[in-house]
Amino acid sequence: MNEVLVRSGGLYTTVQDAGRDGHYAIGMPPSGAMDRYSFTIANLLTGNPGSTAALEATYLGPELEFTDSRTVAVTGANSSVTINGASAPMWTSLRVGPGDVLGFGPLKTGARPYVAISGGLDVPEYLNSRSTYKLTGIGGFGGRALAEGDRVPLGRAQDAPAEGTTVPEEFLPEFPDVVELRLVVGLCSYRLTENALNSFFDTTWKVTKDADRIGYRLRGGTIDFVERQQPFGAGSDPANVVDLGYPIGSVQIPGGNEPIILLNDAVTGGGYATVGTVVSADRDRIAQTGTGGYVRFNATDVDSAVQARQDRDAWLHKLRTVLSG
Amino acid sequence: MAETTVRLPEARYEFGGDEFVFVELDREMSLQANFKAMAITGALRDRELEGVVDICPSNASYLIRLDPGKLHPTELVEELRRLEHSVGELDGNRVVSTRIVDVPVLFDDPWTKETLLRFRDNHQDPNVTDLEYAARINGFSTVEELIEAIGSAPFIVTMLGFVPGLPFCYQMVPRERQIEVPKYVRPRTDTPERAFGYGGAFAVVYPVRGAGGYQLFGIAPAPVFDGTQSLPDFHDRIAFPQPSDILRYRPIDRAEYDHVRSEVEAGTFHYRIREVEFSPTAFLENPDSVNRDLLEELYR
Amino acid sequence: MSTMNAQLPGVFYRRPSPEQAPFIEEGGTVEPGQLVALIEVMKTFNEVKADRSGIISKFLLGDGDEVEAGQGIVEVDEA
Numbered sequence: 162m163n164e165v166l167v168r169s170g171g172l173y174t175t176v177q178d179a180g181r182d183g184h185y186a187i188g189m190p191p192s193g194a195m196d197r198y199s200f201t202i203a204n205l206l207t208g209n210p211g212s213t214a215a216l217e218a219t220y221l222g223p224e225l226e227f228t229d230s231r232t233v234a235v236t237g238a239n240s241s242v243t244i245n246g247a248s249a250p251m252w253t254s255l256r257v258g259p260g261d262v263l264g265f266g267p268l269k270t271g272a273r274p275y276v277a278i279s280g281g282l283d284v285p286e287y288l289n290s291r292s293t294y295k296l297t298g299i300g301g302f303g304g305r306a307l308a309e310g311d312r313v314p315l316g317r318a319q320d321a322p323a324e325g326t327t328v329p330e331e332f333l334p335e336f337p338d339v340v341e342l343r344l345v346v347g348l349c350s351y352r353l354t355e356n357a358l359n360s361f362f363d364t365t366w367k368v369t370k371d372a373d374r375i376g377y378r379l380r381g382g383t384i385d386f387v388e389r390q391q392p393f394g395a396g397s398d399p400a401n402v403v404d405l406g407y408p409i410g411s412v413q414i415p416g417g418n419e420p421i422i423l424l425n426d427a428v429t430g431g432g433y434a435t436v437g438t439v440v441s442a443d444r445d446r447i448a449q450t451g452t453g454g455y456v457r458f459n460a461t462d463v464d465s466a467v468q469a470r471q472d473r474d475a476w477l478h479k480l481r482t483v484l485s486g
Numbered sequence: 487m488a489e490t491t492v493r494l495p496e497a498r499y500e501f502g503g504d505e506f507v508f509v510e511l512d513r514e515m516s517l518q519a520n521f522k523a524m525a526i527t528g529a530l531r532d533r534e535l536e537g538v539v540d541i542c543p544s545n546a547s548y549l550i551r552l553d554p555g556k557l558h559p560t561e562l563v564e565e566l567r568r569l570e571h572s573v574g575e576l577d578g579n580r581v582v583s584t585r586i587v588d589v590p591v592l593f594d595d596p597w598t599k600e601t602l603l604r605f606r607d608n609h610q611d612p613n614v615t616d617l618e619y620a621a622r623i624n625g626f627s628t629v630e631e632l633i634e635a636i637g638s639a640p641f642i643v644t645m646l647g648f649v650p651g652l653p654f655c656y657q658m659v660p661r662e663r664q665i666e667v668p669k670y671v672r673p674r675t676d677t678p679e680r681a682f683g684y685g686g687a688f689a690v691v692y693p694v695r696g697a698g699g700y701q702l703f704g705i706a707p708a709p710v711f712d713g714t715q716s717l718p719d720f721h722d723r724i725a726f727p728q729p730s731d732i733l734r735y736r737p738i739d740r741a742e743y744d745h746v747r748s749e750v751e752a753g754t755f756h757y758r759i760r761e762v763e764f765s766p767t768a769f770l771e772n773p774d775s776v777n778r779d780l781l782e783e784l785y786r
Numbered sequence: 787m788s789t790m791n792a793q794l795p796g797v798f799y800r801r802p803s804p805e806q807a808p809f810i811e812e813g814g815t816v817e818p819g820q821l822v823a824l825i826e827v828m829k830t831f832n833e834v835k836a837d838r839s840g841i842i843s844k845f846l847l848g849d850g851d852e853v854e855a856g857q858g859i860v861e862v863d864e865a
Contacts, residue, residue: 406508408503429648453853464560467504
């Protein structure tokens with residue numbers, strides 16, 4: 162049995178792949194890697210197809226002991242990575258053997274390191290995905306975060322890039338102090354006064370401690386709703402609407418003072434007015450912004466949103482060529 | 487009935503970033519708006535468009551998730567506008583093949599009562615139970631009358647979502663007979679699995695334990711979600727309710743609750759289900775008579 | 787003297803609950819592995835344990851303060 166031993170789970174480390182699409186209509190969010198860019202690159206560095214199941218850690222990475230020869234790569238948040246206690250580079254194909262231990266020191270910038278292992282994490286598929294969805298305890302490793310003593314099965318390794326293969330500097334993500342998120346205004350934005358919408362974009366929002374794979378709660382300003390007689394079935398709060406579907410990345414402002422960005426494991430619908438949606442490519446940046454970090458929203462349109470996604474994918478395609486060259 | 491006079495406004499098309507299109511059919515809840523959402527999303531499903539990932543009818547709106555690499559959101563909106571034009575207006579002859587299902591509920595049960603008493607500080611009226619509060623603000627003189635009203639007419643599943651398998655259910659009665667309650671002032675951090683709740687004009691059964699803001703009225707002995715797919719009704723899918731299902735919430739006593747629980751635990755439970763042809767137009771013209779026929783069919 | 791840094795961002799607590807006494811007072815002695823504080827993030831309270839022995843000379847954060855990853859939380863006079 163090929164497996165990797167978990168000596169420490171870190172703060173919150175889960176198995177994720179490209180997500181469980183096609184079940185949104187029953188209320189099942191896709192889950193999947195939050196920072197798709199770093200996740201894909203970790204796989205490329207280990208010779209895996211880009212959507213292979215890998216580990217997503219949060220703030221504090223896991224400690225892993227290998228039982229056979231593998232190629233491993235760490236990408237995402239800027240962390241101190243060690244192999245057998247000695248410092249090892251991120252964004253690089255690393256070769257490990259039986260008994261070798263991959264560890265993490267403190268995080269420098271970013272929030273989520275990714276660990277890919279050649280052959281991928283061979284946990285059972287659930288509805289065609291290995292992604293963990295903790296709320297209902299499905300997918301991933303027993304539907305939960307990794308813990309000390311777990312033995313995670315590995316798949317058969319394919320040919321990996323040569324040891325020491327490194328992602329060129331221009332492909333590395335930046336971790337600015339204030340993260341700019343592009344947002345397509347709409348959905349129920351008619352609920353906000355014009356001043357409120359302006360102030361939403363003018364505010365630098367701070368990420369609170371309530372920031373996880375379900376959503377990020379922000380603080381930094383107050384937002385006024387247009388006064389109205391609430392429509393039948395909506396509920397009495399001015400932030401309420403008749404329950405509707407929520408896009409992933411959509412922003413709602415319950416109570417008018419704490420915007421919430423919904424993310425990969427979020428509820429799929431509910432009764433709060435949503436006022437816009439962060440473009441899919443920028444979810445990578447949210448994933449690397451942690452509690453205590455700052456974000457700002459910039460208005461954009463749907464064409465630019467589609468373009469941003471294409472640009473990100475083209476960039477990954479180019480990197481794939483560079484790494485295999 | 488007042489509902490037959492509901493006139494829907496122009497649909498409003500909105501982009502949810504690059505991966506979603508949201509279409510609001512009305513800002514207020516009505517069966518007309520929901521029937522229209524079901525008709526358009528049903529027609530879209532039949533089109534099998536490349537790039538459409540999820541089709542999610544909602545109460546008075548719908549949401550489509552797409553892969554923008556295969557289908558541009560603006561192209562999808564054009565297609566949806568065409569569908570609204572061709573199928574969106576209620577066609578008097580349209581008949582929906584659906585199911586009517588008996589869903590037992592133990593009202594005023596010890597488990598949701600324990601929970602709601604723990605979260606009294608989050609409630610509009612800390613001095614009474616959720617049932618007592620809901621009965622009072624809806625003009626019922628006793629809790630029993632409220633429970634009887636819930637059991638007297640079936641509900642239609644107008645949306646699935648929030649969490650996997652959660653059905654939003656709207657009672658099939660004219661608006662003046664709709665029960666309406668606010669959500670908790672601050673949401674609870676805990677709700678028992680299978681709790682029967684009410685918020686706005688919607689009844690729900692919570693599929694899993696977790697946070698929630700609906701008033702707690704009771705608990706269903708049978709699940710609406712089964713991730714392990716061990717019960718017979720869940721062999722094909724993990725969520726039992728489907729959009730447009732007609733559910734009759736039947737008040738039961740503790741003995742029947744315990745009996746159903748033992749069947750669920752033994753893996754032998756199955757819902758009482760009858761396949762029916764449902765005409766939205768006939769229903770809107772004469773809801774009480776259609777409901778009577780539906781319940782007769784269910785318990786025949 | 788050395789400074790112990792937070793490994794996680796979140797909200798910093800010196801006591802197990804508001805009514806209880808702090809895990810350790812300034813001037814107290816710690817050993818490696820000893821619980822000195824909690825950091826709340828993502829709905830969990832994570833233990834902050836001493837990684838060295840010495841005397842706590844000063845807490846750099848108060849109960850309920852927000853803390854960033856890498857921020858100094860306590861100064862220790864190492865014996």
